[in-house]
Amino acid sequence: MEELKKSTVFEGPEGPVVLVIMDGVGIGKNPESDYVKIASTPNLDWLRENAVYTEVKAHGKAVGLPDDGDMGNSEVGHNAIGCGRVFSQGAALVGDAIKSGSMFDGAVWKELVANAVEKDSALHFIGLFSDGNVHSNLNHLEAMLKKAKEEGVKKARIHALIDGRDVPPTSALEYVDRFDAFLAEVNDGTVDYCIASGGGRMNITMDRYDADWSMVERGWNAHLKAEGRTFASMREAIETFRAEKPGILDQDLPAFVIERDGAPVGPIIDGDSVIFFNFRGDRSLEITKAFEADELTEFDRGPKPDVIYAGMMQYDGDLDVPKKYLVSPPAIDRTMSEYLSASGVKQFAVSETQKYGHVTYFFNGNNSGKFETETWKEIPSDVCPFEDAPRMKADEITEEVVAAIKSGEYKFIRLNYPNGDMVGHTGVVSAVRVAVEAVDEGVGKIMEALKEANGIMVCSADHGNSDDMCELDKKTFELKLDDEGKCKPKTAHSLNPVPAIVFDPSGVSNARKADVEDAGIANLAATCITLLGYEPPADYTPSLVTVG
Numbered sequence: 001m002e003e004l005k006k007s008t009v010f011e012g013p014e015g016p017v018v019l020v021i022m023d024g025v026g027i028g029k030n031p032e033s034d035y036v037k038i039a040s041t042p043n044l045d046w047l048r049e050n051a052v053y054t055e056v057k058a059h060g061k062a063v064g065l066p067d068d069g070d071m072g073n074s075e076v077g078h079n080a081i082g083c084g085r086v087f088s089q090g091a092a093l094v095g096d097a098i099k100s101g102s103m104f105d106g107a108v109w110k111e112l113v114a115n116a117v118e119k120d121s122a123l124h125f126i127g128l129f130s131d132g133n134v135h136s137n138l139n140h141l142e143a144m145l146k147k148a149k150e151e152g153v154k155k156a157r158i159h160a161l162i163d164g165r166d167v168p169p170t171s172a173l174e175y176v177d178r179f180d181a182f183l184a185e186v187n188d189g190t191v192d193y194c195i196a197s198g199g200g201r202m203n204i205t206m207d208r209y210d211a212d213w214s215m216v217e218r219g220w221n222a223h224l225k226a227e228g229r230t231f232a233s234m235r236e237a238i239e240t241f242r243a244e245k246p247g248i249l250d251q252d253l254p255a256f257v258i259e260r261d262g263a264p265v266g267p268i269i270d271g272d273s274v275i276f277f278n279f280r281g282d283r284s285l286e287i288t289k290a291f292e293a294d295e296l297t298e299f300d301r302g303p304k305p306d307v308i309y310a311g312m313m314q315y316d317g318d319l320d321v322p323k324k325y326l327v328s329p330p331a332i333d334r335t336m337s338e339y340l341s342a343s344g345v346k347q348f349a350v351s352e353t354q355k356y357g358h359v360t361y362f363f364n365g366n367n368s369g370k371f372e373t374e375t376w377k378e379i380p381s382d383v384c385p386f387e388d389a390p391r392m393k394a395d396e397i398t399e400e401v402v403a404a405i406k407s408g409e410y411k412f413i414r415l416n417y418p419n420g421d422m423v424g425h426t427g428v429v430s431a432v433r434v435a436v437e438a439v440d441e442g443v444g445k446i447m448e449a450l451k452e453a454n455g456i457m458v459c460s461a462d463h464g465n466s467d468d469m470c471e472l473d474k475k476t477f478e479l480k481l482d483d484e485g486k487c488k489p490k491t492a493h494s495l496n497p498v499p500a501i502v503f504d505p506s507g508v509s510n511a512r513k514a515d516v517e518d519a520g521i522a523n524l525a526a527t528c529i530t531l532l533g534y535e536p537p538a539d540y541t542p543s544l545v546t547v548g
């Protein structure tokens with residue numbers, strides 16, 4: 001890895017460059033739905049007027065997603081910020097692999113199908129049951145089922161993780177109806193394909209960063225041991241849970257198991273084949289470990305199942321996880337962390353558990369290994385509903401950053417404040433306000449510390465969320481109202497741009513807005529490198545500021 005060239009016009013500030021990623025804090029289109037605007041944010045307001053301020057794209061093609069109708073998300077957002085370029089991401093790569101047929105020509109697909117056909121065993125699909133395109137897409141599942149049928153797989157079982165986080169909060173039955181219609185066509189008497197188990201994605205299976213393994217355990221018990229409340233159909237399960245707990249969001253629904261003639265229709269058993277069809281890694285790594293590890297200490301899994309397991313994609317390039325996968329991930333290389341390490345720049349990365357992997361593993365191109373000059377710090381997240389504690393660990397993150405600035409140890413510091421996103425996903429707007437205010441306070445303290453240390457802050461976000469808490473008309477951006485005239489809550493990310501702020505209190509960089517066309521969050525890498533006093537790599541998207 002070559003070193004970065006020192007800039008000839010600016011040698012970098014005396015203190016560090018601090019990159020603040022305010023997760024899920026975008027710029028809304030309707031003031032009534034924009035809780036970043038509604039919250040009291042004196043520091044961000046001041047920065048908008050007085051610092052170098054730009055708005056950049058954080059969704060769609062600007063972050064490597066198939067379409068500009070795709071909202072941004074943390075994976076593609078942190079990948080783009082960390083590697084300074086735009087790569088085609090999982091959603092696009094899997095779609096392409098299905099379209100071209102390369103997925104089905106691959107050895108892994110062939111092995112899974114052959115196993116099911118030869119042993120007359122079941123082919124299972126576990127994954128997020130929506131078309132949110134953040135972790136998965138139902139189109140991919142349907143395409144794989146069609147192909148499996150063509151290739152002679154007689155029995156397929158689907159373990160459906162209910163979304164309501166990348167799609168409207170109580171939209172599950174729309175997907176059930178769509179999928180039931182699909183299955184009705186597929187099940188023409190020659191095959192037996194059906195849903196076997198499931199539950200809400202924030203209740204089972206899709207935990208991340210070791211935050212709460214009991215989620216994985218509940219999912220495991222439903223998918224493999226058929227433990228959970230039994231129902232005749234997924235529709236019946238959802239309707240029953242909703243009637244019992246009015247107001248429950250899809251993402252929180254309990255586990256369910258489908259029974260037919262008094263027996264569960266499809267627990268995963270020895271001899272079966274299993275595809276975890278999410279392409280995004282963070283929430284796939286734990287369930288993958290449960291399938292692949294020879295010994296598992298996180299919960300009582302029982303004996304390791306004797307199945308062939310594959311992920312949709314490689315989830316961790318450093319650890320080579322999973323062992324088998326259907327589609328190769330984006331070849332993200334030469335991240336800014338690697339360049340800075342090669343150039344001897346000491347780096348510090350910090351967040352709390354829920355976003356720790358975002359600012360480390362996603363930031364470094366979905367690799368969990370550290371570069372030589374990096375120090376990573378994880379602050380344990382509380383395991384509780386985030387609307388009940390909307391400040392989350394913002395204060396602790398700020399303290400760590402301020403200490404890192406004061407220590408003089410690091411030249412580049414990056415952090416993620418989860419609040420705007422994690423609380424935004426709950427749909428509880430009073431809590432979202434508190435969440436955004438906690439982030440603003442943190443930003444203020446970092447600004448103070450940087451004034452003292454003569455450092456520079458770059459403050460931005462990976463995508464929007466809190467800026468868009470109600471469903472809006474796609475064209476007019478007016479509130480969509482329900483029958484009672486109330487706004488419809490929204491829990492998903494937004495398509496909005498995000499701020500990109502450069503605050504240089506000493507003025508040493510003389511940073512001014514550069515003329516960048518179609519700026520996106522990928523431009524932040526070159527921006528930070530420029531502010532550190534280096535020339536960004538030639539193929540990085542350009543810096544948002546000119547210095548010197």
Ligand SMILES: O=C(O)[C@@H](CO)OP(=O)(O)O
Nearest residue numbers: 073074075134165166421
């Ligand atoms: O919680 C998550 O998994 C996603 C939404 O699906 O959010 P983020 O991309 O911000 O991590």
Ligand SMILES: [Mn+2]
Nearest residue numbers: 023074421462
């Ligand atoms: Mn995010």
Ligand SMILES: [Mn+2]
Nearest residue numbers: 024421422425
């Ligand atoms: Mn999110």
